[in-house]
Each structure stands twice: as structure tokens, then as C-alpha cells.
Amino acid sequence: MLGVLCGGVPANAQQKPYDVYPAAASPYYRVRYEAAKEPGGLIFPVNYALWVPPGVERLRGVVVHQHGCGEGSCRSGLTGAWDLHWQALAKAHDCALLSPSYEQPEGADCQQWCDPRNGSAAAFLRCLRDLGVASGHPELSEVPWAMWGHSGGGHWAGGMVLLYPERVAAAWLRSGVPLLQADPGRAGVRAHELPEGALGVPMMCNLGTQEGVTVKDGRFAGVWPANETFFRAVRGRGGLIAVSVDPLSSHDCGNQRYLAIPWLDECLRRRLPLAGAVEGGLRRISPEDAWLAPVLGGTAVSAQGFAGQVNELGWLPGELTARRWEQYVRDTRVSDQTPPPQPVNLRVRGNELTWECEADLESGLAGFVIERDGQELVRLPEQGRNPFGRVLFQNLQYSDTPTLPLAEMRYVDSTAESGKSYEYRVRAVNTAGL
Structure with missing residues (x-):
């Protein structure tokens, strides 16, 4: 069953926790499919949300932000398309931003969606067609994909690289990779083939140091051995892949977006067909300015x-990315020298202020400083929440998506006196403090 929505909650939505999500009014679009009844189809309902940069005439690609396994992670995917930082990446390349949410009940087999061959690849291709029509961008079904995935989502994103290497511009695999050979300890997990075409797709294996690197036991101890095996197999054949270990985290996403988004930005600059090109596939990356990472x-x-042995080191697309990688694997403090975009369209109605602002592509959006008559009045958010890394204006969930309710660019000045005039100014602050 198909339902394209422009807002509200569909009547056929599964009961909590999957029936609470942001309204999808343009430039947001949503489509939801019921669980498939035919053999081999996706056994879970799935909800896809899409953001299209306002004013873009023709999309050049789509950035896919894929959550991980479990009910909580699946639910977190419902807000992914509203993430201002990921929107900044998509807009920089005239791309849409897509966030799936698989309605997996707690305790159900995650492999039933995170292996793309179990119906989720077919549902994904279907949603691109349907959302392309709904958004007025039918080219959505043909443009390349930039993949980001966490945990089971990393398994899924890597699997899509192996199944559709000609479609994937780059893939960031956080705490999850597909299997390239059968693992007797993981029943029901099928191995993938490694096709020649996948070797030309930039990939990053990213994980927390507590996932088997420095902590050798516990629930996530097997993440590092799986990542190392995948890296060795791909890089051993000359694939464009590297490893970045987060020195501060476990299975949460930590501060990875401050390397992931600039890394994907660089890969998209090198891989997407040139702006205005109607024909032609993804461009191959020149090896001339590659850097190598232990x-x-x-x-x-x-x-x-x-x-030395080139294929024992990871591949990075250029010196700037290499320097960011060095900072990230040391302490995750990827630096940024440029200020964020300034807020626009500040409006004052009575004592209520509203405005608009885009996120900084490198460092996201930490919050705002509101001034009244030249003096600082308040900083928003007053109590930002992110237990996993830098505080963001939209807060952050375990699977790297904003919390609900979504943060609003709005402030009510309760100390303003009736009948008195004020001059207000709003300044944006990125997570680097600029």
C-alpha cells in the first residue's frame, strides 16, 4: 500500500512508536509502504522522508541517512530529513536528503531489512520513483546516491555499494559493514560478493574505539574484527577505502559527523557528474592527489x-581530508576556520522573535546568540542535549538524528515591556564556537 503525504499522520500508521513524526509539508515529502505480502518482499512497513533544497531545478544526487537496528534506532530515522547539518551537505551539491525509517518491532530480526536483498533495496528504489513524482523531481529515480549508515544501516549502505556500485558516489559505514564471507557464528547472515565496480566507490569504515579496538569484550566487541576484515578485503584489491576510529566513543555516533560530512562533501565534488550535465555517470577519482592513512x-x-605497501594503508581523497582525519582520530576535534551562515528573515511580532538559518557545512549549528539593544539577552538552546558529543541546536539522538519535538528558531522575550521599542539581533554559532 502506498500513501504520499504532505503533512499529518496517515490513518493506517502503525501504533506507537512509529506514528509520531514531523509533518511533511513542501519542501519535505513522505511516503509509507505497508509490509510486503509477496515472498522475498520487505516484511516490515517502512516510512521514507525526503527534503529537497528549495529552488533547485534539477537534482544531481540524493544523500541517504540510514539508521541502525532496533526499535529506538528505527524510530530515530523519522527525523533524519530535518537535520540542518545534513541538509547543508545535500544543498551544497543540489542533492535531496532521504531518511528511511523501518518499522521493526523490538526483538525482530534486523537482517530482514539491513540486508538489501531482503526487500529493502526494492522498497528504496520504489520510494525514489514515488517521491520523485510527489516532489516534482522525477530525476530522483536516476541520480547517484551518497550513503551514510549506522550499525545495521552501515551493513545496508555497504550492501548497496556491493549491489549497485554504479549508483553510489560514496559510502560512510559507521559501526557496521556487510559480510564478504560466511560467518558460522552469525546464522542467517548471508555473505556478499565484492564486484570490481565497488573498488572505485570511496568508502569509510568508522567505529568507536570501544567497539573491539581498545575494549575487547562486551556487546560490540565484534565490530572492529568485522570492519578490519572488510577493509582488508577491499583495500587488498586496490579499493578506495579507509578506517577512522573514534577515540572517544562506543556504538553511539559521537562526533563522527564532523568528519563524515566534509568527507562526503569532498567525495561528491569529485564524483558527481558536472553541474548541467544531462548524460554521463559518476566520475572516477584521479589517484594523483590521494593520501594514505594508517x-x-x-x-x-x-x-x-x-x-611502502600502499594497500596496507587507507585511502583518503586529498590533503585537506587527510588533515581532518588526523584531527578526528586523535580527539575528534576537527577544526573549522569559517563562520556559519548568518540568520535571515528575522521577524518580531509583539515579543516573539522568529528567524531562519542554515547550518555550517563543516561544523553544523550549535545555537544562537540573541541581542537586545546591543546587549546579549540569551543563548539558545539554553540547555542543549547531546550526551554523545558536541551540543547541537537540534540536539542529537543515538543514531545521529534530531530529537522530537524539533527545535524551533523562535524566542519569546518575556522581559520586554509593553509599549517600549527594542532593536534585536540574532547571531548564529557553529559547533567550533565561531
């Missing part, structure tokens, strides 16, 4: 003139 952190080096 697997478990340290100092990256230029590939030019490197005399």
Missing part, C-alpha cells in the same frame, strides 16, 4: 612517491 590512527602521508 588503519589505527596516526599521521597520513601523500601517496605520491610513497615506497
Whole structure:
């Protein structure tokens, strides 16, 4: 069953926790499918939300933000398309931002969606067609994909690279990778083939150090061995893949977006067909300015003139990305020298202020400073919440998506005196403090 929505909650929505999500009025669009009844189809209902940058004439790609396994992670996917930081990446390349939410009951087999061959790839392709029609961008069904996935979502995103290498511009795999050989300890998990075409797709294996690197036991201890095996297999055949270990985190997403988004930005600049090109597939990345990164952190080096075993080191697309990688694997403090975009369309109605603002592509949006008559009045959010890393204006969930209710660019000045005039100014602050 198909239902394209422009707002509200569908009558056929599954009962809580999957029936609470933001309204999808343009430039947001939503489509939801019931569980498939035919053999081989997706056994869970799925909800896809899409954001299209206002004013874009023709989309050049779609950034896919894929949550992980479990009811909580699946539910977190409902807000992914509203993330201002990920929107900044998508807008920079005339791409849409897509966030799926698989309605997996707690305790159900995650492999039934995170293996794309179990119906989720077919549902994904279907949603691109349906959302392309609903948004007035039918090219959505044909444009390339930039993949980001967490945990089971990393398994899914990597699986999509292996199944559709000609469609994927780049893939960031946080705490999850597909299997390339059968694992007797993981019943029901099928191995993938590694096609030649996948070797030309930039990929990053990203995980927390407590997922088997420095902590060798516990629930997530197997993440590092799986990532290392996947990296060795791909890089051993010359694939464009690297490893970035978060030194501060476990299975949560931590501060990974401050490397993931700039890394995807660089890959999209090099891979997407040139703006205005009607024909032509993804561009191959030139090896001339590649940098090489040790697997478990340290100092990256230029590939030019490197005399060692190239395929034992990770691949990075250029010096700027290499320097960011070095900062990230040291302490996750990826630096930024540029201020965020300034707020616009400040309106004052009575004592209520509203405004609009885009996020900084490198460092996101930490909040706002509101001034009244040249003096600081308040900083928003007054109590930001992110137990996993830098505080963001929209707050952050475990699976790297905003919390509900979505933060509003709105402030009520309760200390304003009736009949008195004030001059207000709103300043944006990114997570680097600029």
C-alpha cells in the first residue's frame, strides 16, 4: 500500500512508536509502504522522508541517512530529513536528503531489512520513483546516491555499494559493514560478493574505539574484527577505502559527523557528474592527489612517491581530508576556520522573535546568540542535549538524528515591556564556537 503525504499522520500508521513524526509539508515529502505480502518482499512497513533544497531545478544526487537496528534506532530515522547539518551537505551539491525509517518491532530480526536483498533495496528504489513524482523531481529515480549508515544501516549502505556500485558516489559505514564471507557464528547472515565496480566507490569504515579496538569484550566487541576484515578485503584489491576510529566513543555516533560530512562533501565534488550535465555517470577519482592513512590512527602521508605497501594503508581523497582525519582520530576535534551562515528573515511580532538559518557545512549549528539593544539577552538552546558529543541546536539522538519535538528558531522575550521599542539581533554559532 502506498500513501504520499504532505503533512499529518496517515490513518493506517502503525501504533506507537512509529506514528509520531514531523509533518511533511513542501519542501519535505513522505511516503509509507505497508509490509510486503509477496515472498522475498520487505516484511516490515517502512516510512521514507525526503527534503529537497528549495529552488533547485534539477537534482544531481540524493544523500541517504540510514539508521541502525532496533526499535529506538528505527524510530530515530523519522527525523533524519530535518537535520540542518545534513541538509547543508545535500544543498551544497543540489542533492535531496532521504531518511528511511523501518518499522521493526523490538526483538525482530534486523537482517530482514539491513540486508538489501531482503526487500529493502526494492522498497528504496520504489520510494525514489514515488517521491520523485510527489516532489516534482522525477530525476530522483536516476541520480547517484551518497550513503551514510549506522550499525545495521552501515551493513545496508555497504550492501548497496556491493549491489549497485554504479549508483553510489560514496559510502560512510559507521559501526557496521556487510559480510564478504560466511560467518558460522552469525546464522542467517548471508555473505556478499565484492564486484570490481565497488573498488572505485570511496568508502569509510568508522567505529568507536570501544567497539573491539581498545575494549575487547562486551556487546560490540565484534565490530572492529568485522570492519578490519572488510577493509582488508577491499583495500587488498586496490579499493578506495579507509578506517577512522573514534577515540572517544562506543556504538553511539559521537562526533563522527564532523568528519563524515566534509568527507562526503569532498567525495561528491569529485564524483558527481558536472553541474548541467544531462548524460554521463559518476566520475572516477584521479589517484594523483590521494593520501594514505594508517588503519589505527596516526599521521597520513601523500601517496605520491610513497615506497611502502600502499594497500596496507587507507585511502583518503586529498590533503585537506587527510588533515581532518588526523584531527578526528586523535580527539575528534576537527577544526573549522569559517563562520556559519548568518540568520535571515528575522521577524518580531509583539515579543516573539522568529528567524531562519542554515547550518555550517563543516561544523553544523550549535545555537544562537540573541541581542537586545546591543546587549546579549540569551543563548539558545539554553540547555542543549547531546550526551554523545558536541551540543547541537537540534540536539542529537543515538543514531545521529534530531530529537522530537524539533527545535524551533523562535524566542519569546518575556522581559520586554509593553509599549517600549527594542532593536534585536540574532547571531548564529557553529559547533567550533565561531
